[in-house]
Amino acid sequence: MPIPKAELHLHIEGTLEPELAFTLADRNGITLPYSDVDALRQAYSFTDLQSFLNLYYELMDVLRTPRDFTDLTEAYLARAAAQGVRHAEIFFDPQAHTSRGVDLDTVIEGLTAALDTSLARHGISTALILCFLRDRPAHEAMDTLHQARPHLDHISAVGRDSAEVGHPPAKFTEVFAAARDMGLRCVAHAGEEGPASYIWQALDLLKAERIDHGIRALDDPALLTRLAADQTPLTVCPLSNVRLRAVDHMAHHPLPALMDAGLLVTVNSDDPSYFGGYVHDNFQALHTHLGLDTEHLRRLARNSFTAAFLDPDRKRALIAQVDAHPGW
Numbered sequence: 049m050p051i052p053k054a055e056l057h058l059h060i061e062g063t064l065e066p067e068l069a070f071t072l073a074d075r076n077g078i079t080l081p082y083s084d085v086d087a088l089r090q091a092y093s094f095t096d097l098q099s100f101l102n103l104y105y106e107l108m109d110v111l112r113t114p115r116d117f118t119d120l121t122e123a124y125l126a127r128a129a130a131q132g133v134r135h136a137e138i139f140f141d142p143q144a145h146t147s148r149g150v151d152l153d154t155v156i157e158g159l160t161a162a163l164d165t166s167l168a169r170h171g172i173s174t175a176l177i178l179c180f181l182r183d184r185p186a187h188e189a190m191d192t193l194h195q196a197r198p199h200l201d202h203i204s205a206v207g208r209d210s211a212e213v214g215h216p217p218a219k220f221t222e223v224f225a226a227a228r229d230m231g232l233r234c235v236a237h238a239g240e241e242g243p244a245s246y247i248w249q250a251l252d253l254l255k256a257e258r259i260d261h262g263i264r265a266l267d268d269p270a271l272l273t274r275l276a277a278d279q280t281p282l283t284v285c286p287l288s289n290v291r292l293r294a295v296d297h298m299a300h301h302p303l304p305a306l307m308d309a310g311l312l313v314t315v316n317s318d319d320p321s322y323f324g325g326y327v328h329d330n331f332q333a334l335h336t337h338l339g340l341d342t343e344h345l346r347r348l349a350r351n352s353f354t355a356a357f358l359d360p361d362r363k364r365a366l367i368a369q370v371d372a373h374p375g376w
């Protein structure tokens with residue numbers, strides 16, 4: 049069994065495997081513009097973040113009913129358990145659903161039906177992170193936050209995702225402040241394709257407690273010093289970065305350099321059905337292409353629990369499981 053780990057950067061909509069997309073399309077009477085599973089899988093070839101997002105939003109159309117969201121989440125949890133995941137903090141994109149007529153109650157009812165039984169069925173504790181779409185206006189994010197008010201007992205944090213360049217974090221300063229006032233924690237995608245200055249803004253303006261991706265921090269030595277001093281976790285997604293060409297080859301991925309700079313780095317799968325692997329597959333890629341050794345891989349597993357929004361007792365117990373696990 050792979051080493052126990054937490055997954056902290058996972059878009060539930062990005063776990064939609066082609067087979068399930070066709071099953072849900074059939075169930076909902078939708079015709080996908082692909083002849084079969086293989087034709088759809090062939091479309092999984094991307095030149096940048098936007099080329100992926102186009103397909104990601106298109107395929108979401110098959111998600112219509114609570115049961116669809118439950119089946120999607122259940123399928124992810126089963127795969128994650130087999131990869132050693134013991135805790136998952138899961139992003140979802142409400143605006144991508146409400147904008148096409150699927151209401152927030154439907155999404156949350158479906159997701160939570162699977163999450164509520166996850167610990168008993170799969171040994172995975174969970175948290176839900178509501179993401180605002182960066183390429184939509186701030187007032188829409190604020191409306192989404194208010195719509196989420198009746199569901200706050202199911203939501204741990206807010207984040208922000210979708211297209212990055214041209215959408216600096218400053219745009220969401222008020223929305224994140226309002227989320228904090230509602231008792232939510234804050235994380236933010238920054239520095240995936242966008243510049244290091246977006247990471248500074250995510251820290252200083254959004255008060256993000258974790259940076260999702262953050263690989264462009266390496267362009268800015270003062271930022272590296274800050275991230276190392278504060279031990280602000282980065283949720284790095286190696287296979288995603290290579291598939292979206294933020295990094296040209298796994299052998300050149302900056303994750304080892306970020307660890308060497310003293311940052312609290314974690315490994316995650318982002319959108320595993322689109323990027324060729326789940327979280328342990330990312331560990332495997334780091335070992336194969338970058339030669340990360342047992343000590344580094346074990347440190348990454350431990351970091352994932354350190355960086356998690358977990359209650360202290362479960363955090364301690366899961367770190368003890370890492371320490372007791374032989375190898376990685």
Ligand SMILES: Nc1ncnc2[nH]cnc12
Binds near residue numbers: 059097104237
């Ligand atoms: N890697 C990513 N970056 C930004 N937005 C996303 N939405 C889903 N995956 C994403």
Ligand SMILES: [Zn+2]
Binds near residue numbers: 057059209237260318
């Ligand atoms: Zn992401």
